[in-house]
Amino acid sequence: MSRPANPNAMQPERPGRTRTAPPQLPPKFPFSGRYRAYTLFDWTGLIYLLLGFLALRVVWALGSGEPAWNHVIRDFEHPLYIAFHVLSLASLIFAGVRFFRFFPKSQLPRVGPVKPPPQPVILAGLYAAWIGVTVVFSLVLTGVLFQ
């Protein structure tokens, strides 16, 4: 009488010794070669986190009334805030370009019968959305749109 084979039948009773090298950081890590962009991309996380909390401060001030709003707007004129925002803009562009470059490559080759558009089309769409949203949002924030 036959029965299903046991896939672990030939497994040794004890695991054998596995020789592994001690972990080592690659010589170019963290700021040389290709690691530089990788590390900087990770560090943009700090900028995004701070921008999130800064946006929280702005919206909280907006909900607190006109004096609080004017206070925040005045605070933003401080050179340190302006320097931070210039650094933030550079970080956003760097992170955006890097992420958008990865995005088309990370798409599934097909979902059921549906295939995604070619990679250059996805990339072009992302850049068009980025430019479009930035222009519209800038026009809203300067009062040109939705007066």
Next chain:
Amino acid sequence: MKHPLLKFEPIIWLLFGQGILVGTLLLTGWVLILGIAAPLGVVDALGFSHAHALGASLVGRLVLAAVIILPMWKGAHHLRHVAIDMGGAGRDAVVAPLLYLTALLGSLAGIIAVIRL
């Protein structure tokens, strides 16, 4: 602390991914106008009543919530990876919950800020 984090990993990754995508799309104009152009006098900043009217609308609240919340999660998740890359995974059990708790509290404060507009 590792097990609950693994359980929430799909949600964290979703917020992280949206943090880069939506955060980058929205924050570029935000930083350009509110952070650079208006303070330098290149353009006029929105007056309070106009800003409040825009922000208090349904779409305005959703956009403001996205501007606050999503970048925090992108930031927390990437900083976690900075900590792992620079200091090893040994401290991850402490660093990861701390960062995600910061993002969570910031998100809750963001929701409250948007509701009270």
